[in-house]
Amino acid sequence: MGRAFEYRKAAKMKRWGNMSRVFPRLGRAIMMAAKEGGGDPESNAKLRTAILNAKAENMPKDNIDAAIKRALGKDAQTLSEITYEGKGPHGSLFFVECATDNNTRTVANIKSAFKKSGAEMLNNGSLDFMFSRKAVFEFAKTPDMDIEALELELIDAGLEEIEEEEGVVLVYADYTNFGSLSAAFDSLGITLTKATLERIANTPLSFSEEQMVDIEKVIEKIEDDDDVQAVYTNIA
Template identity: 60%
Template structure:
């Protein structure tokens, strides 16, 4: 799918398990979703999904409530969604999603990470034809009839459905996020993470040595406090 290749999974999950970095990132996602779509999770699919993702990561309820409250405060920090596009070593393409209260700081940090790790920050729009924006849902494995589930979800914008031992991955057009989110909730499926992701239109393969070079850049990007997610065109 190009979001993260298999051999990176263990190190990536270990990093995200560091609560000092994980919870602030989850809180930002909740705050932005609440500010954009309203404070009522029942009426705001993005907020419901952000909360579900936080709960799946064992984020305390007090932290979740505090993030929603900050979104309603007049004196709260204004956090903006920003994305950057870049090129990693060996020509791998990267989309970087950030949430920041200081875009000047964020772009300087992201640019420095690219330049110090063999990459290059590109002008936004350069990769617009290389990635598609998709509604992506990571759920606990489904124990029922997958074919039946697939047929039901097609009416709500499903484009692809794939199950592994670890999760059920559901993908649809970004405009179908709300309908798919509500339908999955109504069916009682357990959400691990959901959101709008950048999916490569033409994934590429790289050898092990190339992947190690690319990994260094990806690690540094994901460690930045303002970076929410990193997507690549790696197959």
């Protein structure tokens, strides 16, 4: 699972290409969190996580502070989270997460993106059984860290799987255990470098390089839309 996560992250960053596309997406996540639970990250766990993830992508503090300020202003934009599902070439599947202030515009844009790239939009709920929503945490392994002992410590908090590769530790759990695991990391004094909710395919598929060219076209077309926050696939 870890390598698949890293593949998705690397592919996403390659497609985003530059900070002009990354930072607005991170900013919207911060804005939604601040509007929902207030602008103090100490008392707003969702905002604290959004800031953590923004810092992991080197988003400047000024940008983070500006996003929080925009969310709390009297003319603050109201954003809602919405998901779309679709299927594409070679048995590929897509789960799209958006943050939008205009659902009508976003659904039209996503539907068009699917159609223009040779894919089709499905009814919401069609892929619920094909993807599992997981909490994913990432942090650096310290010299004195015992991974087996840590695994035992985190099981009661909901840990399902833990992996360590090249000094980076990845922890996976059901999304409902995001809060309990976050609290466990805090109590253990572990500094996270990433904390996200991922939709991971239950039956991932392997595709040839030629097939991947077609699939990447679909993903790129969808991610061209400014309202898109994340695209998940069944790529192995």
